[in-house]
Amino acid sequence: MLDIFKSPVLSIQEFFLLAGRTFRSVPRRPHYLNDIFLQMDTIGVGSLPIVLLTGFFSGIVMALQMSKALRTYGAVSQTGPIVAIVLVREMGPVLTAIVVAGRNASGIASELGSMKVTEQIDAMRALGTDPIQKLVKPRLIATCLMLPCLTAIADFVGICGGYLIAYFLLSLTTSEYWNGAYRALDYVDMTEGLVKPFIFAIVISLVGCFYGLRTSGGTQGVGRATTQAVVVASVWIFVLTAFIAKIFIAL
Amino acid sequence: MPDSVLRFERVTVSFDGNPAIEDVSFDIPAGESRIVLGAAASGKSVLLKTAIGLLRPDHGRVFLFGQDITGLKVRELSDLRARIGMLFQESALFDSLTIEENVAYPLENQRSIRCPAEEVHARVEESLRFVELEHTLEKFPSELSGGMRRRVGIARANVTEPDVVLYDSPTAGLDPITANNIMALIVKERDVRKATTVMVTQRFQDGQIMTKYRYDPRSQSLERASGNGASIAGIRFLVMKEGRLVFEGAEEELEKSTDPYISKFVLRH
Numbered sequence: 001m002l003d004i005f006k007s008p009v010l011s012i013q014e015f016f017l018l019a020g021r022t023f024r025s026v027p028r029r030p031h032y033l034n035d036i037f038l039q040m041d042t043i044g045v046g047s048l049p050i051v052l053l054t055g056f057f058s059g060i061v062m063a064l065q066m067s068k069a070l071r072t073y074g075a076v077s078q079t080g081p082i083v084a085i086v087l088v089r090e091m092g093p094v095l096t097a098i099v100v101a102g103r104n105a106s107g108i109a110s111e112l113g114s115m116k117v118t119e120q121i122d123a124m125r126a127l128g129t130d131p132i133q134k135l136v137k138p139r140l141i142a143t144c145l146m147l148p149c150l151t152a153i154a155d156f157v158g159i160c161g162g163y164l165i166a167y168f169l170l171s172l173t174t175s176e177y178w179n180g181a182y183r184a185l186d187y188v189d190m191t192e193g194l195v196k197p198f199i200f201a202i203v204i205s206l207v208g209c210f211y212g213l214r215t216s217g218g219t220q221g222v223g224r225a226t227t228q229a230v231v232v233a234s235v236w237i238f239v240l241t242a243f244i245a246k247i248f249i250a251l
Numbered sequence: 252m253p254d255s256v257l258r259f260e261r262v263t264v265s266f267d268g269n270p271a272i273e274d275v276s277f278d279i280p281a282g283e284s285r286i287v288l289g290a291a292a293s294g295k296s297v298l299l300k301t302a303i304g305l306l307r308p309d310h311g312r313v314f315l316f317g318q319d320i321t322g323l324k325v326r327e328l329s330d331l332r333a334r335i336g337m338l339f340q341e342s343a344l345f346d347s348l349t350i351e352e353n354v355a356y357p358l359e360n361q362r363s364i365r366c367p368a369e370e371v372h373a374r375v376e377e378s379l380r381f382v383e384l385e386h387t388l389e390k391f392p393s394e395l396s397g398g399m400r401r402r403v404g405i406a407r408a409n410v411t412e413p414d415v416v417l418y419d420s421p422t423a424g425l426d427p428i429t430a431n432n433i434m435a436l437i438v439k440e441r442d443v444r445k446a447t448t449v450m451v452t453q454r455f456q457d458g459q460i461m462t463k464y465r466y467d468p469r470s471q472s473l474e475r476a477s478g479n480g481a482s483i484a485g486i487r488f489l490v491m492k493e494g495r496l497v498f499e500g501a502e503e504e505l506e507k508s509t510d511p512y513i514s515k516f517v518l519r520h
């Protein structure tokens with residue numbers, strides 16, 4: 001009976017070991033700046049188009065759906081604030097993180113996984129580099145820097161999308177919408193909107209690295225690691241967003 | 252007694268409770284070489300990886316240059332590893348790096364080597380010239396054939412001029428001509444630099460090339476070490492069977508062995 005729990009518990013323990021070693025490696029030299037920039041490029045710049053698209057359309061959808069509900073209370077003019085709050089606090093961070101998890105947790109897991117099964121990780125250690133320093137740390141730092149930026153961009157284009165709906169379909173004026181949106185957001189919202197992507201970034205990069213580094217069993221294993229990384233990262237994003245939301249709502 | 256370069260003391264390494272090598276002990280004094288024979292999955296690769304601390308033994312101790320590596324910190328271990336070159340079974344070149352960057356990797360990343368940046372290129376070129384691949388500097392590993400990748404792997408293992416070089420199945424899956432070329436390179440590296448060589452192989456012929464031939468710098472080719480076909484002293488064979496070391500001795504003893512498993516590896520004329 002206990003055996004059912006043994007392997008997940010061991011996995012979680014290994015994951016936290018990896019996380020601990022990675023955090024401790026962050027201030028330590030060498031820093032491999034080139035690798036950090038390379039990862040910022042693949043994770044940040046590479047994800048930009050799809051993040052723009054999802055952000056924009058989630059803003060549009062939200063404005064459309066909200067306006068219908070708001071109309072029953074005669075409060076269509078509140079579309080701006082509602083779109084802004086929901087996007088900044090919840091939808092922007094979560095959708096961006098899910099998109100980036102799909103793109104990069106899988107990318108990281110498959111890259112490190114192929115390196116693992118072709119003995120490149122072993123070779124790296126044999127040749128005097130610590131894979132945590134050389135592979136995990138740059139991915140963690142790059143994701144932590146890029147995901148909040150991507151989220152801010154997604155929030156902004158989402159609010160713009162909402163504005164198009166508000167202006168053309170709901171006949172709100174430009175200033176009604178933007179002033180409403182601007183005034184609705186306070187520091188707590190902003191903080192929540194930036195804390196979330198930062199934490200999601202840690203989850204995405206470490207989960208990707210974790211499943212990549214423990215890949216075994218050839219190319220099939222790489223496929224398995226990739227899928228697991230995306231599924232596990234996505235689930236954790238949803239679980240954590242609920243927890244963080246609870247904490248911030250209590251504030 | 253000469254200093255020991257690599258010593259195993261009753262080493263066992265297991266995966267999920269299944270021992271891959273079990274109770275293995277041997278000692279390689281400085282200047283000697285070893286050839287490791289054994290069937291597939293007999294633990295040869297595990298043995299080499301354990302020797303440089305990539306795998307940790309469950310029991311027993313591993314000594315590199317007289318130092319027990321089982322409790323060593325990553326830093327100290329990596330300083331010891333800088334004195335060892337390793338060719339992995341599948342070459343394990345970094346496929347995101349060019350051939351030049353691959354061979355330069357140990358020079359640039361091993362802390363204790365401290366190769367000045369302006370010398371790196373020259374040393375990489377020299378090392379690749381040694382394996383006759385100096386024209387592939389800008390290529391990526393995926394653009395090379397398996398035999399070429401092995402040779403790049405040999406260049407990378409030797410670029411730092413390590414005291415010990417470990418080769419995992421350098422000739423596996425290659426045609427006889429390429430295989431013999433690679434063996435010639437290994438003997439050349441051994442003799443030019445006087446490096447201790449540990450080679451895993453399934454081919455007894457590879458072992459014979461190791462024991463019977465020397466690199467002659469004047470003719471720049473391999474020559475028979477002695478007229479009467481005797482083998483070079485200090486080169487011994489190890490035979491692995493299902494994770495255990497079942498034979499250790501010189502070529503002559505190996506050829507005399509009547510054990511059915513061991514004698515299967517010996518080429519009968």
Ligand SMILES: Nc1ncnc2c1ncn2[C@@H]1O[C@H](COP(=O)(O)OP(=O)(O)OP(=O)(O)O)[C@@H](O)[C@H]1O
Pocket residue numbers: 216266270271289290291292293294295296297298340420
């Ligand atoms: N990372 C690993 N995880 C689990 N088992 C492993 C691992 N590496 C090796 N083994 C097991 O250890 C045993 C010895 O493997 P090893 O790779 O040393 O064989 P080998 O002698 O090198 O064989 P070959 O000649 O085919 O390369 C095998 O049964 C293998 O399944």
Ligand SMILES: [Mg+2]
Pocket residue numbers: 295296297340419420
């Ligand atoms: Mg092997």
